[in-house]
Amino acid sequence: MAFELPKLPYAFDALEPYIDAKTMEIHHDKHHAGYTSNLNKAIEGTELDGLSIEEVLQKGSDKAAVRNNGGGYYNHKLFWEIMGPNGGGQPSGELAEAINKSFGSFDKFKEEFSNAAKTRFGSGWAWLIKQNDGSLAVCSTPNQDNNLMPNTACAGKPILCLDVWEHAYYLNYQNRRPDYVEAFFHVINWNKVEELYKG
């Protein structure tokens, strides 16, 4: 059973002016499509074929092609879901309480998450994860690594992520990664993040 490129849940231009349509189109139709197709090639005919993506990441991450493309498939799928055209603002309900408990305040969380995104050297991701004890933590990973892979520096369930590869922002922001990170907060779909937190 091959993995399929997930459909973008909104139009390419839905996140403008924060993320431009051309970047979204190339990012989804070329980059995410490439990871998906290369993941399928990497697992075809192996013992990983037919497993869920979570299982593939847990069992196959010692193989570079599986790690890079499996991570690329999973990370981008989550990334599209946790953004949206009516996003931004602040979370509410249980998620807001959990953020306050783990970070002190929303502003403290935002600062920590933004720093993780801005200081990741080279390509990678910033994450908000739910740990086994239910608390939240922020971290970043290199390349297409994520928190589901064994031996990660920050294990947990990813509930929010930000792609800081240059392909995610260079057309519009060039070298200004901090501006892109700030813009991202205007398109976060907090309802989806809360759903992942509770799930």
Ligand code: MN
């Ligand atoms: Mn990307």
